[in-house]
Amino acid sequence: xxxxxxxxxxxxYRQMLLIRRFEEKSAExxxxxxxxxxxxxxxxxxxxxxxxxxxxxxxxxxxxxYRDHGHCLARGSDPxxxxxxxxxxxTGLCKGKGGSMHLVDEGKRFMGGYAIVGGHLPxxxxxxxxxxxxxxxxxxxxxxxxGALPSGQAHEAFNLAALWKLPVIFVCENNRYGMGTPxxxxxxxxxDVTETARSYxxxxxxxxxxxVLVVRSVMQxxxxxxxxxxxxxxxxxxxxxxMGHSMADPAHGHYRTKEEVEEYRKRDPLLLLKQxxxxxxxxxxxxxxxxxxxxxxxxxxxxxxxxxxPFPSPAELQADVLME
Amino acid sequence: xVLSYREALNQAMREEMRRDxxxxxxxxxVAYYQGAFKVSKGxxxxxxxxxxxxxxxxxxxxxxxxxxxxxxxxxxxVELMTMNFGILxxxxxxxxxxxxxxMSGGQLSVPLVIRGPGSAAHQLAAQHSxxxxxxxxxxxxxxxxxxxxxxxxxGLLKSAIRDPNPVIFxxxxxxxxxxxxVPEGEYxxxxxxxxxxxxxxxxxxVAYSKMLLLALKxxxxxxxxxxxxxxxxxxxxxxxxxxxxxxSVKKTGRLVxxxxxxxxxxxxxxxAESVYAAAFDYLDAPIVRVTGEDVPMPYSRPLEDAAIPxxxxxxxxxxxxx
Numbered sequence: 001x002x003x004x005x006x007x008x009x010x011x012x013y014r015q016m017l018l019i020r021r022f023e024e025k026s027a028e029x030x031x032x033x034x035x036x037x038x039x040x041x042x043x044x045x046x047x048x049x050x051x052x053x054x055x056x057x058x059x060x061x062x063x064x065x066y067r068d069h070g071h072c073l074a075r076g077s078d079p080x081x082x083x084x085x086x087x088x089x090x091t092g093l094c095k096g097k098g099g100s101m102h103l104v105d106e107g108k109r110f111m112g113g114y115a116i117v118g119g120h121l122p123x124x125x126x127x128x129x130x131x132x133x134x135x136x137x138x139x140x141x142x143x144x145x146x147g148a149l150p151s152g153q154a155h156e157a158f159n160l161a162a163l164w165k166l167p168v169i170f171v172c173e174n175n176r177y178g179m180g181t182p183x184x185x186x187x188x189x190x191x192d193v194t195e196t197a198r199s200y201x202x203x204x205x206x207x208x209x210x211x212v213l214v215v216r217s218v219m220q221x222x223x224x225x226x227x228x229x230x231x232x233x234x235x236x237x238x239x240x241x242x243m244g245h246s247m248a249d250p251a252h253g254h255y256r257t258k259e260e261v262e263e264y265r266k267r268d269p270l271l272l273l274k275q276x277x278x279x280x281x282x283x284x285x286x287x288x289x290x291x292x293x294x295x296x297x298x299x300x301x302x303x304x305x306x307x308x309x310p311f312p313s314p315a316e317l318q319a320d321v322l323m324e
Numbered sequence: 325x326v327l328s329y330r331e332a333l334n335q336a337m338r339e340e341m342r343r344d345x346x347x348x349x350x351x352x353x354v355a356y357y358q359g360a361f362k363v364s365k366g367x368x369x370x371x372x373x374x375x376x377x378x379x380x381x382x383x384x385x386x387x388x389x390x391x392x393x394x395x396x397x398x399x400x401x402v403e404l405m406t407m408n409f410g411i412l413x414x415x416x417x418x419x420x421x422x423x424x425x426x427m428s429g430g431q432l433s434v435p436l437v438i439r440g441p442g443s444a445a446h447q448l449a450a451q452h453s454x455x456x457x458x459x460x461x462x463x464x465x466x467x468x469x470x471x472x473x474x475x476x477x478x479g480l481l482k483s484a485i486r487d488p489n490p491v492i493f494x495x496x497x498x499x500x501x502x503x504x505x506v507p508e509g510e511y512x513x514x515x516x517x518x519x520x521x522x523x524x525x526x527x528x529x530v531a532y533s534k535m536l537l538l539a540l541k542x543x544x545x546x547x548x549x550x551x552x553x554x555x556x557x558x559x560x561x562x563x564x565x566x567x568x569x570x571x572s573v574k575k576t577g578r579l580v581x582x583x584x585x586x587x588x589x590x591x592x593x594x595x596a597e598s599v600y601a602a603a604f605d606y607l608d609a610p611i612v613r614v615t616g617e618d619v620p621m622p623y624s625r626p627l628e629d630a631a632i633p634x635x636x637x638x639x640x641x642x643x644x645x646x
Contacts (some may be wrong), residue, residue, distance in 0.1 A: 061396070095429035104428035110429060111395060116419050122385050123420060126392015133348070133374070133398060153415070156385025163380070320430040321464050323488040 006282045012212050013273050014291055016046040019070045020270060021199065021292075021299045022079055026069070026100075030247050035086045038115075039100050042070035044242035047269035048173050049074040051184035052141060052235075055223045061109050061127040061140040063120055066101035067173075068113030071143055077105040079298055080305035089309035096312050097320065117178075118151030120144070121170070125157050128168035132230060139226050140168045146236075147178025149187050149196055161232035162200040169219075169226055170197065170234045173209065175241045197234030209217025209237030210267045213276070229319065240264040256262055325508055330500040332566035333363050333401035333439075336481035337401060339510070341371055344399060347485060348375040350390055351403030351440075354581035361441065361500050386566035387413035387438065387557035391421045393438040394490075401485060404440035407494055412439075421490040422465030437484045439493035440469070441500070443534055443584045444621055444632055453628075455585035460492045461562045461594070468562040469514055470494040472536035474504040476559050479513030487515060494561075496534045520572065527642050528572040531582040532558050536631060539582050541629050542638040551646055561591060568603060568604045570596065577608035578645040582633055587597045612641045 022264050023043050029035045042049070049070040053062060064071040072082055077093060085092030086100050093105050101115040111127060114120035124142030130258060132139035148154050149172065161168050176183055184190045194204035207218045215237060222233050242265060252261045277283040327335070348371075353360045355368040355378040367376045379386040383404065384420045390400035404410050410417065421434045444453035460468045467489055471477040477495070484491040521536060522543050531539035536557045544576035554572050558564055573579050579599060581592035592613040599611060616632040 094427060094428065094431065097429045098427040104426040104431050106428065106431040111392075111422065111432070114420070116415055119388070119415050119419055122388020122416060123392035123395065125385070126389040126394070127396050128392075129389055130393040130398050132398030133393070153384050153388065156380075156382040157388070159380060159382065160385050160389055320426045322429075322467070323425060323430075323433045 001111060004285060009277050009282060010287070010291070012050055012216070013270070013277070014295065015050045015074055015150035016270050016273070017291060017295045018079065018298060019046045019049070019073050020265055020319050021295050022083070022302065023069060025299050025303060026083070027243070027247065029086070035100070037099055038066070039086070039247045040067040040245065041243040042067050044264065044268070045175060045209065045239045046070055046174055047212035047215055048171065048209045048237040048239050049143065049214040052171055052219045055219035056139070056141060059109060059136070059138055060136065061111050061131070062143070063111045063124050063127065063140065064143040065145060066113055066115035066147065067118060067145070068101065068103050072103040072105060072110050072113070075105065075108045075110040077103070077108055077110060083302035083306040087306040087309070088311060089306055090312040090316065091305065094314060097316070117143070118153040120147040121148065121154045121157035122160070123164050124168050125161050128161065128166040128281070129164065131167060137227060138167065139242050141171055142168060143171045143173060145178060145189060146172055146174040146183050146193060147181070149193055156200060158197060158200045159194070162202050165231045167226050167230045168232045169222060170232065172234065172236045173239055174236050175239045177241065177245070177255065179245045180249070180253055182255070194234060202232050202234045203238065204234035206236040206238060209239035210269045211272055212269055213273070256298050257287040268304065318319045325506055326503050327474045327506040328501055328503050329477050329495070330361065330363055332478035332506055333481055334365060336478045337364065337621065338367070340482055340485040341375060346397065346399040347401065348377065348398065349401045349403060350377040350379060350386055352381055352405045354378060354403050359403065361497065363500070364403065366565055369481060383409050383412035384416055388420065390436055391416055391424070391434055391484070394434045395424065395432050399435050399485060400437070402436065402438045404438060405555055406452055407440050407442035407456055408452055410438065410440070412454065417460070417466070417490070417492070418463050421480070422463045422531055425489070426465060428502070433488050434490045435488045436490045436491070436495055437481070439481070440495060441497045442494040443496045444628065445497035447623055447628055449623040449627060450620035455583070455616060457494055457561055458585055458589060458591045461591060465490065466562065467491045467560065468494065468629045469515060469560050470533040472499065472533050472557055475506050476513060478506055479511055479561060480515065482512045483515050486512070491515070494533065502537070504562070511629040514561045516563045516565050518556055518558045518560070518568040520554060521557045522553065522555040522569055524552040524576070526552045526576055527578040527580060527645055528554050528556060528569070528576045529580045529582060529638070530556050530558065530569055530640065532561065534586070535582045535584055538633060538635060538638055541635055542642065545635070545639060546642055551642060553642060564595065564598065566598050566602060571598055573603045574606045577606055579607065579611045580614060580641045580645065581612045582609065582637070582638055584616050586618050586634055587613065588618055590615050609645050612645060614638055614641045
């Protein structure tokens with residue numbers, strides 16, 4: 001385990017808390033019809049994005065699927081711009097044209113959320129390829145759910161990454177369910193999906209995706225190795241989604257029990273880190289209370305910004321289809 | 325100088341790869357095999373395996389990789405062994421290449437060329453003979469080019485490689501060996517500019533790619549019967565340069581559109597709609613379309629011949645308007 005530095009752990013906790021409160025607020029805004037379309041919440045999985053992205057440098061690439069708010073915020077995007085994007089406002093990261101599933105923040109090297117399952121894994125190999133082609137000291141981290149694992153495009157991407165030794169880290173967020181279908185009914189090698197990567201000669205390991213310190217520590221080692229060797233790596237982060245698949249799906253749904261969700265909630269990533277910090281006497285309840293307040297203000301400000309921002313003008317409809 | 329269409333493409337890519345180190349060629353058999361149709365002959369020798377990259381037979385994977393590389397600032401040329409195999413990469417082309425700029429609100433761009441032969445050759449049967457340009461033209465965010473001559477092929481491919489957008493560049497197996505005059509030295513042809521390939525007074529024929537050669541032959545034959553055909557080649561299918569087509573129709577009052585693709589929802593239907601909207605009052609007769617038949621391409625020679633526009637059908641179509 002890393003050295004227990006108070007500021008450092010608070011920073012990790014703060015990022016996870018920001019994602020949690022941001023998304024809780026998003027759900028509220030969805031109920032108020034301020035946000036529409038599909039909204040896939042990352043609640044419960046925050047330790048994966050925060051731990052993994054903490055191991056990266058600013059010029060490394062990050063790419064994700066449609067459950068992407070967490071990765072975008074962990075990469076340091078402005079919560080106001082992210083919320084404005086969810087509201088479909090012109091001040092959003094993508095001028096309101098992408099929405100929840102397609103956040104992009106080029107300045108943060110957050111190369112997007114993609115909503116065709118498996119379709120962004122080849123893009124990740126391309127980002128890594130570009131780094132290698134230009135001899136840049138750069139890695140690409142690609143987040144995706146275990147639901148993408150059996151897709152053909154994922155396998156094509158694994159093969160190319162291994163074949164051409166591309167510096168890409170595939171982070172499989174195994175939250176047990178592809179929408180409502182559990183992994184054992186979707187993935188042949190479900191007992192250990194890292195076998196999928198190993199079958200292509202990609203080094204792989206499973207991590208506890210609920211423990212942000214574990215995720216970060218493993219990722220720091222892996223990122224260093226991938227940077228040095230220029231070969232792909234595969235991480236299976238065992239995690240769990242506390243909310244439904246999307247806002248159309250109640251928290252536990254027909255495909256899993258309330259008890260199961262409650263069981264996983266005992267290992268809430270925020271709770272785990274808080275317990276560690278309290279046990280190590282690195283923080284007290286008052287510290288957390290203050291953090292709650294700070295983060296609450298950031299989220300409230302993001303809502304205010306989104307609310308007060310204008311919708312895109314009609315002229316935006318035709319803009320950005322092609323580059324001049 | 326006289327070059328084959330194949331050599332013109334080879335020169336275009338070679339010049340652009342020399343000019344811009346970000347340009348690389350990726351696809352099945354492009355390196356050591358020298359290209360399935362020898363378009364990249366000599367490339368591996370000149371540019372080496374870093375920039376001339378043989379892929380496994382996984383179109384979605386390597387097209388997606390190229391799109392990712394383009395997002396990161398490189399300028400990939402993807403060779404599809406044939407455009408038919410682009411179907412395997414359609415998710416990447418339609419959902420990623422075409423949309424990333426828009427979805428990101430203009431933050432990202434995808435400077436990418438996807439090229440390869442479309443349309444029928446000789447008896448390649450149903451899965452290797454398709455003209456899919458209408459599919460690509462349907463998708464906002466893509467440019468689509470289908471040149472007919474070595475001159476246009478070279479000039480337009482160079483422009484496509486320099487373009488900051490995803491460009492689908494459709495060649496034809498039966499054009500690779502055709503020859504034509506190509507200027508010495510550096511030149512480009514802007515994307516989105518049609519050209520009158522043969523001036524005439526009586527009837528306008530719009531045709532592109534392989535069908536342009538057929539239209540010119542028909543025009544030659546009809547001229548002996550006193551019918552003066554003007555042949556317009558859009559060259560770029562999207563964005564379509566409607567101006568020269570409309571100008572021609574205003575002159576002749578009659579239009580025939582020749583395309584090899586399937587009739588229903590074919591590109592000619594769109595061209596016709598655009599011309600009706602822009603020049604209805606100038607038309608002396610309904611627009612006539614000569615198209616491929618709405619069937620999977622049969623293998624058998626006489627059946628295949630029957631499925632593709634030929635000289636008698638183009639001549640007959642023009643005559644119905646005269």
